[in-house]
Amino acid sequence: MQLEDQAAALTARLIAATRALVGDESTARFGVAVSGGPDSMALLFLAARAFPGRVAAVTVDHQLRAASADEAAMVARWCAAQGVDHATLTPDAPVEGNVQAWARALRYRMIEPWRVRQGIDWIMTAHHADDQLETLLMRLNRGSGVGGLAGVRAKAGPVIRPLLGERRATLAALALAEGLPHVHDPSNADPRFDRAALRMALADAPWLDPQAAARSAAALAEAEAALDWSVDALVQAHVRADGPGWRLTRTDLPREYLRRLLLHMLALAGAPSPRGDSLDRALAQAAAGRRTSLGDWLLKGGAVWTLLPAPPRR
Numbered sequence: 001m002q003l004e005d006q007a008a009a010l011t012a013r014l015i016a017a018t019r020a021l022v023g024d025e026s027t028a029r030f031g032v033a034v035s036g037g038p039d040s041m042a043l044l045f046l047a048a049r050a051f052p053g054r055v056a057a058v059t060v061d062h063q064l065r066a067a068s069a070d071e072a073a074m075v076a077r078w079c080a081a082q083g084v085d086h087a088t089l090t091p092d093a094p095v096e097g098n099v100q101a102w103a104r105a106l107r108y109r110m111i112e113p114w115r116v117r118q119g120i121d122w123i124m125t126a127h128h129a130d131d132q133l134e135t136l137l138m139r140l141n142r143g144s145g146v147g148g149l150a151g152v153r154a155k156a157g158p159v160i161r162p163l164l165g166e167r168r169a170t171l172a173a174l175a176l177a178e179g180l181p182h183v184h185d186p187s188n189a190d191p192r193f194d195r196a197a198l199r200m201a202l203a204d205a206p207w208l209d210p211q212a213a214a215r216s217a218a219a220l221a222e223a224e225a226a227l228d229w230s231v232d233a234l235v236q237a238h239v240r241a242d243g244p245g246w247r248l249t250r251t252d253l254p255r256e257y258l259r260r261l262l263l264h265m266l267a268l269a270g271a272p273s274p275r276g277d278s279l280d281r282a283l284a285q286a287a288a289g290r291r292t293s294l295g296d297w298l299l300k301g302g303a304v305w306t307l308l309p310a311p312p313r314r
Contacts, residue, residue: 006173006174006177007045007046007049007174007177007178010042010046010166010170010174011046011049011050013165013166014043014046014047014050014162014163015050017162017163017164017165018030018050018122018124018160018162021154021155021160021162022121022122022155022160025051027054028051028054028121028122029054029055029056029118029119029120029121029122030047030051030054030055030056030120030121030122030123030124031055031056031057031058031111031114031115031118031120031122031123031124032044032047032055032056032057032058032123032124032126033057033058033059033060033107033111033123033124033125033126034057034058034059034075034086034126035059035060035071035185036059036071036072036074036075036181036182036183037126037182037183037184037185037188038171038172038175038176038180038182038184039126039128039163039168039171039172040125040126041075041078041175041180041181041182042126042171042172042174042175042178042180043124043125043126043163043171044057044075044078044079044084045174045175045178045180046174047124048082048084055084056084056085056086056087056118056120057075057079057084057085057086057087058086058087058088058089058111058114058123059071059072059075059076059086059087059088059089060088060089060090060106060107060110060111061088061089061090062091062103062106062107063090063091064095064099064103067183071183072088073088074181074183075088075181076088077181078180078181085118087114087118089110089111089114091106091110092110093106100193100195108159111123112158115158121158122158122159122160123158123159123160124159124160124161124162125159125160125161126161126163126171127152127161127163127164128163128164128165128166128167128168128171128210129164129165129166129167129168129210129211129213129214130167130168130199130202130210131152131164131168132151132152132164132210132213132214132217133202133208133210133213133214134195134198134199134202135151135152135217136149136151136213136216136217137198137202138194138195138198139151143276145256146220146223146224146227146256147224149217149220150217150220150221150223150224151214151217151220151221152164152217153221154218154221164214164217164218165211165214165215167210167211168210227256227257227260230257231257231260231261231264234250234253234257234261235261235264237250238250238261239261239264239265239268242306242307242308243308244308244309245269245297245306245307245308245309246265246268246269246306246307247304247305247306247307248261248262248265248304248305248306248307249304251286251287251301251302251303251304251305255283255287258283258286258287259279259283262279262282262283262286262299262305262307263279265307266294266297266307269297269307271294271295271296271297272295274294274295278294282294282299285299285301286299286300286301286302286305287301288301289301289302293310294307295310296309296310297309297310298310298311
């Protein structure tokens, strides 16, 4: 495919995917989260073509590597040359816990106030089909259910991910063909990180189709939304306050509904969600009409389930 034809085809697909996520996008303003990698630079390039005059870029410099400031400046220079507004945000808190989880949470937490200040409607991120496949396999390996296997959501609040149907290689090829400045984060090839190790393993499994996996994840996301909708109706009809606790008045339901309703009751009680095996045991006990402890709460089974504070330990 000719260079211009490839860019035009990707631009058209970005417009179609964005419209599918947000509806009429004719007046919307978009912020693109740009790390400086080939994926996000390709997204920024395509978004600027697709929505001229309605795109701004934001880079979160986590300050975890000596080169990160130069990389943010690289993005800023490209944006200035293209007439695209750009902002660089830096951490307002030190690293805590898992570095990658901290960086991800910080990124979204800092971008949201910027979005509001700039009057931007939607934030685009460059997650693609290969990211989705990696996420699905990581969660499958952890025993995730429908919600986890729905993977990276195409839309979450004001954040949209319109490239989930595209391949990493396609975006990298575009970045090279268009001469887009970009860098490669060394952590993406560091086997100490789970995702990087999985990415290297997937290189030896070309028979896995990331775009098919992305379609499966989208189908599971729709199934999850349908379950959430029906659970909301069941909560309204069958979950009642019971003194200091909660009562479920209908228990002749499929196990998945009971699981979700129990989690909802625990959330109402302000109790932490139990681990999967603890929750499975509690459901089995309640279904058999017995009682079981869930932290500081006592679940009593039978035709009606009650969740009450556990009596003080002697």
